[in-house]
Amino acid sequence: xxxxxxxxxxxxxxxxxxxxxxxxxxxxxxxxxxxxxxxxxxxxxxxxxxxxxxxxxxxxxxxxxxxxxxxxxxxxxxxxxxxxxxxxxxxxxxxxxxxxxxxxxxxxxxx
Numbered sequence: 812x813x814x815x816x817x818x819x820x821x822x823x824x825x826x827x828x829x830x831x832x833x834x835x836x837x838x839x840x841x842x843x844x845x846x847x848x849x850x851x852x853x854x855x856x857x858x859x860x861x862x863x864x865x866x867x868x869x870x871x872x873x874x875x876x877x878x879x880x881x882x883x884x885x886x887x888x889x890x891x892x893x894x895x896x897x898x899x900x901x902x903x904x905x906x907x908x909x910x911x912x913x914x915x916x917x918x919x920x921x922x
Contacts, residue, residue: 812873826871834871841868872919879917886910 814822825833838851845860855861886909
């Protein structure tokens with residue numbers, strides 16, 4: 812991940828989605844409205860189904876991990892607390908389900 816100058820006082824994040832070459836975040840945006848397979852502002856402008864640019868995410872592994880960080884922290888904190896209090900986390904399906912959901916989000920499997 813890096814940042815590219817955006818105007819006089821701003822910066823736009825850049826990601827390396829396929830492990831080769833940096834791409835601007837605007838080229839990796841995923842939208843709430845319209846065809847869910849559309850990626851990037853230019854593609855959205857060329858597609859009639861995307862009529863509102865409400866962003867649901869960025870199609871890059873680093874962005875998925877950043878978005879999932881609060882969920883990952885909470886799941887790990889819950890597991891650590893349960894373990895400290897003597898609970899067997901293997902028998903607590905709720906904790907395991909929360910951890911698996913956070914990991915799936917970090918992999919970009921859910922949004």
